[in-house]
Amino acid sequence: EGKKHVIFLQDTNALVINSVLPTLGVSIAKSFHMNSICIPRLAGEAAGAIARLEHKTDPEKSLVINVEYNQLDPLLRLKA
16 A cells, blocks of 8 residues: 555653654664654553563563553562
């Protein structure tokens, strides 16, 4: 269909749209297949976060994923 790039936007912060075009430009310049951006999160804010979840015994099973806000606080409390 002639499309070269897709942008998936999932955010409740309207200002994040200001970072879409610069991010697309960097992605094109560096030939990225995929790129993601995130904004700072305030403690207690109802917003998910990009996090690295490390597997206890196999580092190859570690993941960098979005963790939803309702799961983030309990997850961080387990590590404390």
